[in-house]
Amino acid sequence: MDFEELQVIWNNQTNEKMYAINEDALHAYIKRKGQSILHTLNLFEFILIGVNLFVGIWLTIESLDNNNPSTQSILAVFYLAFAVFSFIRRLIRRNEEKPFNQTIVGELDKAIWRVDYLMRQGKNAIIWYLIPLAAILGVMSFLDSKRLLWAFGLMVVTIVAAYFESQWENKKIHLPNKRNLEALREKLTTKENQ
Amino acid sequence: MDEKTQKQIFDDWLTQHKGILFKIIRAYAFTPNDADDLFQEISLQVWRSIPEFRGESKPSTWIYRVALYTATVWVRKEKTQPLTQPLADVEHALTVTNRPRDERSEWLYQQIGQLEPIDRSVCLLLLDGFSYKEMAEILGISESNVGVKVHRIKQYLIQESKEVEHHGL
Numbered sequence: 001m002d003f004e005e006l007q008v009i010w011n012n013q014t015n016e017k018m019y020a021i022n023e024d025a026l027h028a029y030i031k032r033k034g035q036s037i038l039h040t041l042n043l044f045e046f047i048l049i050g051v052n053l054f055v056g057i058w059l060t061i062e063s064l065d066n067n068n069p070s071t072q073s074i075l076a077v078f079y080l081a082f083a084v085f086s087f088i089r090r091l092i093r094r095n096e097e098k099p100f101n102q103t104i105v106g107e108l109d110k111a112i113w114r115v116d117y118l119m120r121q122g123k124n125a126i127i128w129y130l131i132p133l134a135a136i137l138g139v140m141s142f143l144d145s146k147r148l149l150w151a152f153g154l155m156v157v158t159i160v161a162a163y164f165e166s167q168w169e170n171k172k173i174h175l176p177n178k179r180n181l182e183a184l185r186e187k188l189t190t191k192e193n194q
Numbered sequence: 195m196d197e198k199t200q201k202q203i204f205d206d207w208l209t210q211h212k213g214i215l216f217k218i219i220r221a222y223a224f225t226p227n228d229a230d231d232l233f234q235e236i237s238l239q240v241w242r243s244i245p246e247f248r249g250e251s252k253p254s255t256w257i258y259r260v261a262l263y264t265a266t267v268w269v270r271k272e273k274t275q276p277l278t279q280p281l282a283d284v285e286h287a288l289t290v291t292n293r294p295r296d297e298r299s300e301w302l303y304q305q306i307g308q309l310e311p312i313d314r315s316v317c318l319l320l321l322d323g324f325s326y327k328e329m330a331e332i333l334g335i336s337e338s339n340v341g342v343k344v345h346r347i348k349q350y351l352i353q354e355s356k357e358v359e360h361h362g363l
Contacts, residue, residue, distance in 0.1 A: 001355035010321040026287040103334025
């Protein structure tokens with residue numbers, strides 16, 4: 001059989017009613033899961049910016065009313081700085097996402113980039129957020145008659161837990177996913193595999 | 195884009211181009227549950243892609259690209275994380291009909307199903323009459339690379355058809 005005959009077989013299948021769609025069930029599913037990963041990422045970033053901004057402003061107001069404002073004002077600056085950092089990081093992410101072209105290779109590149117981004121996020125949260133916060137609380141707890149020692153201890157436990165959680169997440173979810181995507185990309189783009 | 199417009203476009207696309215989705219599902223999913231799962235996943239990705247559609251390509255080309263990408267990734271995910279949720283009580287979005295099927299197209303799909311997921315994408319585009327240029331634009335690879343893949347797939351299909359011709363296909 002030559003290829004043209006195979007194409008005739010292919011073209012004749014249009015009359016085959018292979019499947020039936022249940023539109024109500026489909027719309028219910030889409031309604032449940034319709035928001036994209038990008039939407040979740042946007043929401044996460046807005047929450048991160050909002051919470052840090054709120055805590056920063058609240059601590060600033062508190063420190064202005066307080067007799068001993070140094071402790072709260074240092075924390076306030078940290079939270080406000082992190083809110084600004086998160087906002088800038090969001091702008092960078094949005095700019096970095098633009099160049100992916102609308103092809104299957106482009107989709108794979110975008111998906112790989114997002115996995116990398118999620119993996120970096122976990123590491124960055126520990127290095128740029130939890131460790132500085134723990135360091136500030138540690139210094140302040142000693143300066144402030146060890147009143148904040150419990151908070152410092154809690155932060156250390158959180159850092160250790162966050163580190164192991166992030167390692168587990170990378171190993172079990174993100175890395176296998178990334179390897180799958182990279183294997184697909186390799187298969188699609190490499191001629192030598194033929 | 196508001197949700198009402200998005201739903202309108204989605205419903206139009208589904209009505210006009212469901213044939214594309216059915217072909218892809220048939221080539222990538224081999225059980226009724228898998229077909230339902232893949233159909234839902236593709237529909238979801240098509241839905242999410244609507245706000246990004248700028249009309250630079252035909253809707254059919256756009257849907258083909260989104261659906262092929264989704265199916266290719268779905269197959270690999272399915273290999274590593276097979277569907278574990280029991281689907282008996284779930285309302286299916288897609289069901290397989292009992293209509294009689296053409297033996298020859300059934301055979302052709304079986305051959306396509308033997309290919310690597312990426313090659314299945316190329317094969318479907320090839321059989322649906324896309325040019326090398328269009329295929330290169332959908333896949334994101336060079337035309338010469340498309341040519342190499344197409345040549346190998348054609349050889350494979352022709353070879354397989356010769357083997358079964360003796361059995362009266």
